[in-house]
Amino acid sequence: MEVLGTHWLHRIIARIPPLTVYEGQDTRTGTPVMVLKGTEGRPLEGPALLPFLEALEDAWVLEWPLGAVPLSHYLGVADLERLAVWVRAMAQALKDLEAQGVAYAPRAELCLVKGRRVWLAGAGLKALEGDGRQALLELAKALAGGRFEEFPLREALERGDLEALLAPQEAASEALPQEPPPEEPKKRPLPVEEEAPPEPPKAEPPPPSPSRPKVIRIEEKDEPPFPVVEPKNPGRRRILWLLPLLLVLLGLFLFRPRPQGQGPYAVEFRTEPPSEKAEVYLLEAPPGSRLQPGTLLLTAPGRAEVDAPGVYRLRIRVPGRDPVDYLLEVPGPPLTIRVR
Structure with a gap:
């Protein structure tokens, strides 16, 4: 491992003659940095540019954001x-x-x-x-x-x-030409036919007179002249008072706040071709997660469970190939590991 000033040079990222780019680390703070050797020019600053830290002999040191x-x-x-x-x-x-x-x-x-x-x-x-x-x-x-x-x-x-x-x-969608509104169909006049005058109603014959007069009987009811009120059951009254209390307790239980980090969140890993195997290690977990860095989550293909939403930094190892770091956002779609 090379050392340049107060920085370790872990590995070479790219070679663009005469420029060599390293992934490094500050020996004093342990923060990651990017080191460019063979520089010729002047450093620039901007919101989308890596922050410039210091200039060494024939080299620049830039800040490497955590998790990038x-x-x-x-x-x-x-x-x-x-x-x-x-x-x-x-x-x-x-x-x-x-x-x-x-x-x-x-x-x-x-x-x-x-x-x-x-x-x-x-x-x-x-x-x-x-x-x-x-x-x-x-x-x-x-x-x-x-x-x-x-x-x-x-x-x-x-x-x-x-x-x-x-x-x-x-703006792009507004710039598209708008289609003219469809023309309304023309209404055709319908032929009007005169209706024939209604026929006069036929006179109904008068009902036949009853042969015998109807007899109306008035009988007294056996019920008392005032309503009888029975005393209510005290046990039923207690049950009616307890029902609202039970409903309130049930609502508090269903809508209680869950502690942060409760999951689990299932993440599916696939490999292409499916016969390949890949080990997935956790390098960095989002706030609220109890997973420890360096944990082997699973051997893909398969499904792993994490305990909090957010961005996870993973390291994927395939036998015979260099490891690859990947940022996985949870929840999200399945991740396919293509082995070329």
Whole structure:
């Protein structure tokens, strides 16, 4: 392991002659950093750029946000919805750099992501100068893989139109031509026929007179002239008073607040091809989770359970291949591990 100043250099992320990029760590604080050796240029600052920490001899030290991973981990497997968020963020950063007269071509190894956040590294270096719009198109193709034709921002990327990438979706939908309202069918007059006058009602014959007069009998009832009120059962009254209390207690039990971290949340892991096996380790858990880092969650394919929602940082190990770090958002769709 190399040491540069007060920083350990763990591994090489990318080589772009004369530039070499390392994943490092501060020996004093233990925080992760990105070290760029062979730098030539001036460091820039911006909301979408990795914060600049210090300049060493022929090297820059940049801050590495906790939990962030390089975009190269998502090559060919990126979710299209989240990829659209990343592309818009990088398009805004490229537009800001172009306004400063800086030509910067982003690389997958030098772009860090965490959830929906994106950070670019090395803006201002001569080794990373290039056509940013063409580089953004190639980067989106590599991340989407075979699904790039389905990517909603594909046409704007191919045109290199940063304004179209940054336009809100509502404005784009309003710009579409509206179809004219359908014409109402014309009403045709219906022929009117005169109705014949109604026939006069026939006179009904008078009812026959009764042969015998009706007899009306008046009898007295056997019931008393006043209502008899029976005393109510005291046991039934107690039950009626207890029913509202039971309903209140039942409602409090059903709607009681659950303690934070209660789950579980099931996460399904798949492998492609299904015959491959992959070990999934936990590196970092969200606030509220009781899972310990370094825990083996499962051997995929299969299903694991976590105890809190949020973003989990995982490390996936496949025999014979380098481990890959991945940020998993829970709850979410099943994760497919493609072994190439």
